[in-house]
Amino acid sequence: MKRTKSTRRAMHATGPHKERALLVGARARNGSDLWELDESLDELAELAGAAEAKVEGRVTQHLPEPSPTYLGKGKLENLTRRVDAEGIDTVIFDDELTPTQQRTLENKLGVKVIDRTALILDVFARRARTREGQLQIELAQTEYLLPRLAGQWSHLERLGGGIGTRGPGETQIETDRRLVRGRLGRIKRDLDRVRSQRASQRGKRASGAARVTSLVGYTNAGKSAVFNRLVSGGVPSRNQMFSTLDTTTRKLYLPSGASATLSDTVGFVHKLPPVLVASFRATLEELSEADLLLHVVDVSNRRAAEQAQVVDDTLEGMGLSDKPRILVLNKLDLVAGGPEVEETWGIRPKIRIVLTSALEGWGIRQLREAIDEQVSEKPTSTLHAAAVS
Ligand SMILES: Nc1nc2c(ncn2[C@@H]2O[C@H](COP(=O)(O)OP(=O)(O)OP(=O)(O)O)[C@@H](O)[C@H]2O)c(=O)[nH]1
Ligand SMILES: [Mg+2]
Structure with a gap:
């Protein structure tokens, strides 16, 4: 399914392509959020606009209790059909998804799934101008990525070692993690350097x-x-x-x-x-x-x-x-x-x-x-x- 969609996207690509997005919000009835679901999604739409997505619609649900798949079964089926029928590129969820939820939803929907956190991180990344701002956002994005990276390979890890877990799969997990950790270390060192410069400037200012x-x-x-x-x-x-x-x-x-x-x-x-x-x-x-x-x-x-x-x-x-x-x-x-x-x-x-x-x-x-x-x-x-x- 994925291949069909991306092929279709590529064929229709004329000029800068805006991602066609659907917004999804669910609220458990016993939740404590003061915000109305619609208001939270209005804001999510603003964020999506800031990330240059084109919002095609929204799906909301009030649930008796939080669902492991974020939405109830029937709603999720509807969403899947809608994504397919409307040629949606991306589905944006109004809450932070766990790595497992994200992977499950992506498999089910067959398109890119992002959550509110990833969207906010994207908006921040677009706005960052100074070196410190850029490093701070890069740090947040990398920290966000790390458990999700592990999630991508956890089907292999869950097997608990042994047959089928050696070889390229395991090597890949380790290599990816090592690369990302290395990157985290580098960002933190760069940030320390930029910050110590700023702290000394602030010290000078403060004394006046x-x-x-x-x-x-x-x-x-x-x-x-x-x-x-x-x-x-x-x-x-x-x-x-x-x-x-x-x-x-x-x-x-x-x-x-x-x-x-x-x-x-x-x-x-x-x-x-x-x-x-x-x-x-x-x-x-x-x-x-x-x-x-x-x-x-x-x-x-x-x-x-x-x-x-x-x-x-x-x-x-x-x-x-x-x-x-x-x-x-x-x-x-x-x-x-x-x-x-x-x-x-x-x-x-x-x-x-x-x-x-x-x-x-x-x-x-x-x-x-x-x-x-x-x-x-x-x-x-x-x-x-x-x-x-
Ligand atoms: N009508 C009106 N517009 C205002 C007033 N103050 C700010 N704005 C407008 O509100 C928008 C946001 O203003 P900013 O000063 O960027 O707000 P901010 O709180 O610094 O926002 P961020 O830095 O993006 O978090 C701009 O379009 C401003 O022109 C006001 O008193 N009246
Ligand atoms: Mg401001």
């Missing part, structure tokens, strides 16, 4: 400023736009997911005459793959050095509350829930009624709120004042104090 503030938020919330307003940072701000992967830091001048640094960095997303969090550890660690976090929310997004929750949960996972924070309710120009917006979001205890439109420049002065007040209250972080002394 008093406080560290950092923007955080869901991808596309307007962090870079706010950054550019506050510090004329010149960071690209585009209507796409994950425009920013690398951290940019600038000096921030405050009304009291105090100065701080402000950093713009990578955004968060629903079901952010752990492998990415791990490989972006150094970038994200900068957040733990911050004295103050500015959490930017796109209030015009209908999933704004869920997105803010993802950011809160991710920060909690990084042990940063107690960091002083300002909630920056951005894109106010796109919604009617500032007071109502403030009321809706004001239920969060002890968090200062500032309403902004980075596009129009509204609220930026108030934000600068709020930052000034917050950082003046707080003693300099110990890490930072060490860098200054």
